[in-house]
Amino acid sequence: MSDSAEARACFMKWKYSRHFTFLKQADKNITVIRKLCPGEKKLSAAVNSTSNLLKHLTRQHRQSLLSEPSSSSTDNTAATPAKQTKLDFTSATQKVSEGELKKMIAGYVVEEMLPLRTVESLSFRCILNKIPVCGKKAALHDRKMFSAYLDKCYADMEMELKETFESLEYISTTADIWTSHNKSFLGMTAHWIDPSTFVRGHAALACKRVRGRHTHDVIGNEIEQVHSAYGLNSKVTTTVTDNRSNFIKAFRMFQKSDSDEELEEDDEVTFIDVEQTLSTKSEGQFSLPPHLRCASHTLNLIFHDVEKWLQANEAKFIYRSATSKCSAMWTKANRSSVASELVDNFFMKKLIVPVSTRWNSFHHALSRITDIPLAELNTVCTQFGIKCFTDREYLFLKEYCIVLKPLTVALDILQGEENCYFGILLPTLEILISRTLALQDELKLTASLPDIIVKAIKVRFSSMMDNKEALLAAVTLPKFKLRWIREEEKKDMVRAMLTTECRGLSLEDQQPAQDHKNPANSTDDFFSFEEDDCTYSAETEVMEYLKYAGSELGVLSQFPRIKAISLRYNTATPSSAPVERPFSLGNLVLTPRRNRLSSERFERLTLMRYNNFFKNNTAK
Numbered sequence: 001m002s003d004s005a006e007a008r009a010c011f012m013k014w015k016y017s018r019h020f021t022f023l024k025q026a027d028k029n030i031t032v033i034r035k036l037c038p039g040e041k042k043l044s045a046a047v048n049s050t051s052n053l054l055k056h057l058t059r060q061h062r063q064s065l066l067s068e069p070s071s072s073s074t075d076n077t078a079a080t081p082a083k084q085t086k087l088d089f090t091s092a093t094q095k096v097s098e099g100e101l102k103k104m105i106a107g108y109v110v111e112e113m114l115p116l117r118t119v120e121s122l123s124f125r126c127i128l129n130k131i132p133v134c135g136k137k138a139a140l141h142d143r144k145m146f147s148a149y150l151d152k153c154y155a156d157m158e159m160e161l162k163e164t165f166e167s168l169e170y171i172s173t174t175a176d177i178w179t180s181h182n183k184s185f186l187g188m189t190a191h192w193i194d195p196s197t198f199v200r201g202h203a204a205l206a207c208k209r210v211r212g213r214h215t216h217d218v219i220g221n222e223i224e225q226v227h228s229a230y231g232l233n234s235k236v237t238t239t240v241t242d243n244r245s246n247f248i249k250a251f252r253m254f255q256k257s258d259s260d261e262e263l264e265e266d267d268e269v270t271f272i273d274v275e276q277t278l279s280t281k282s283e284g285q286f287s288l289p290p291h292l293r294c295a296s297h298t299l300n301l302i303f304h305d306v307e308k309w310l311q312a313n314e315a316k317f318i319y320r321s322a323t324s325k326c327s328a329m330w331t332k333a334n335r336s337s338v339a340s341e342l343v344d345n346f347f348m349k350k351l352i353v354p355v356s357t358r359w360n361s362f363h364h365a366l367s368r369i370t371d372i373p374l375a376e377l378n379t380v381c382t383q384f385g386i387k388c389f390t391d392r393e394y395l396f397l398k399e400y401c402i403v404l405k406p407l408t409v410a411l412d413i414l415q416g417e418e419n420c421y422f423g424i425l426l427p428t429l430e431i432l433i434s435r436t437l438a439l440q441d442e443l444k445l446t447a448s449l450p451d452i453i454v455k456a457i458k459v460r461f462s463s464m465m466d467n468k469e470a471l472l473a474a475v476t477l478p479k480f481k482l483r484w485i486r487e488e489e490k491k492d493m494v495r496a497m498l499t500t501e502c503r504g505l506s507l508e509d510q511q512p513a514q515d516h517k518n519p520a521n522s523t524d525d526f527f528s529f530e531e532d533d534c535t536y537s538a539e540t541e542v543m544e545y546l547k548y549a550g551s552e553l554g555v556l557s558q559f560p561r562i563k564a565i566s567l568r569y570n571t572a573t574p575s576s577a578p579v580e581r582p583f584s585l586g587n588l589v590l591t592p593r594r595n596r597l598s599s600e601r602f603e604r605l606t607l608m609r610y611n612n613f614f615k616n617n618t619a620k
Helices: 003-012 051-060 062-067 073-079 097-113 116-120 124-130 143-167 216-228 245-254 274-278 293-310 316-333 337-347 360-369 372-385 391-414 421-436 451-460 467-474 488-513 533-547 553-558 560-569 577-589 599-612 614-620
Strands: 020-026 027-036 042-046 172-178 183-193 200-209 235-242 291-295
Touching: 003 143, 042 051, 042 599, 062 172, 073 291, 073 316, 097 143, 097 291, 097 599, 097 614, 116 124, 116 143, 124 421, 143 183, 143 200, 143 599, 143 614, 172 216, 172 577, 183 216, 183 553, 183 599, 200 599, 216 245, 216 391, 235 245, 245 291, 291 316, 293 316, 293 391, 293 451, 316 360, 316 372, 316 391, 337 372, 360 391, 372 391, 391 421, 391 451, 421 467, 421 560, 467 614, 488 533, 488 560, 533 560, 533 599, 553 560
Parallel strands: 172 235, 235 291
Antiparallel strands: 020 027, 027 042, 172 183, 183 200
């Protein structure tokens, strides 16, 4: 069918087409002859719109259209192009209650980390006056009343956290101390795994002010108080901290040992000094959970080991000269706006300046420089007045970045939180070692550097390589199982370890159900033997679990004993990096213009913001 015939067929479907005679089509327009007008007068209209023809009929032949039964308002509407419907917001406005408005205001102030004086701002109150509140004017509270409302919200948040913790069996915590504006704060976060959905949960527990020196007894006392406040003393499987000596000593001195749990019976009467027991200065008055050193911090120390080796090795001269030129470029680009603009115009990207608090920043900064071709790099160095890089120095920097790339990737993995479990640690270290050693063949100036890194990893993590908890945590993650272990002897050892652990759980589960119907004085009880169904069941479950192809955590629902072991040992995070995130938020709250903010108010604002209290409650 031609375009003209198609246009004619489309035009004939129009209900008023009988008043016109289709003549022709030219491009996107059609030409028709008006029948109601004297003479053969022509009229044009668009192919896809008859509005021009309808206007002619309504203006010149209105009486003829009104006399027709089909000429109703609905027909006219159908003939004309659809227009956008106007919305009436005045009648459809949904009014909120006063309680909802207060919660939204609190959520806005806390989530955006605004000062509390925002509620007294004239511009903010002008906005609130435009919001209808159930047919009456909104009651605008001052700062004092708003602070009291935030205290109530914080109490509700604490109650919700305690209810969540009551339903959990295993919880892990992280702890660290942060100093800002000459004030020190102890931050703590809690982490757990939902036993039904296997979703990783986390919450900030504290960001409280610590006064005086950060000695081991002060740190231990503060950590124990936070655990007690949320009822976590018996549920915390591990507390993860960095490698600072005061934290290590606190857990070495006050960590609860297995011997403390065993009660010794003694017939003799023992008198205890009540004053010494109740004294806050007496050591041993509190106990801390098992301690785990931050794996990310330990990996960062390997960077320092590599640097020390480079400073003392024959490559120290080329290392010093290359890094000094890089430092000169960073300094120039960071302090001079003209130099920064030159870098932007020449490279179309900025240079990354290393930061001491970002562990991977030095590697990323060197990688950004080595991504630039040597000729262009030396051109900028000349304009900066810096000595140019030699071919040997440039090659050294490239090899340095290649060797340390697996280490930075492992560091990023271990600093995760959402899908990062303690069982990830050992597989990450094994893959890190293998990939680092595989780089030796492509290196020239740094051929011995992979061996130094691998040696440092084995020394730093020597206590973790054969750790029972770490091995069980790794093998009970369906993603890894035994795939990451290369030695067959070690595979057999870990498999036997897992079977033994499952057998112990089976015996405990079966113990209450071993009551026999036979009477106690029956001869059958004399010849009763321990059933080995539990042992067989545990071995079968381990074998089926290791053969199962699934890699998601939901697979553990089919293996109850493996699930129980995995929840116990994988609750902890391999690093204390999650506790750094509340400090990042706290740095935005505790600004110089808010120096009168009390420590208690600062802690509550930070915790509510980190835990997304108002956002989660609004979503509900």
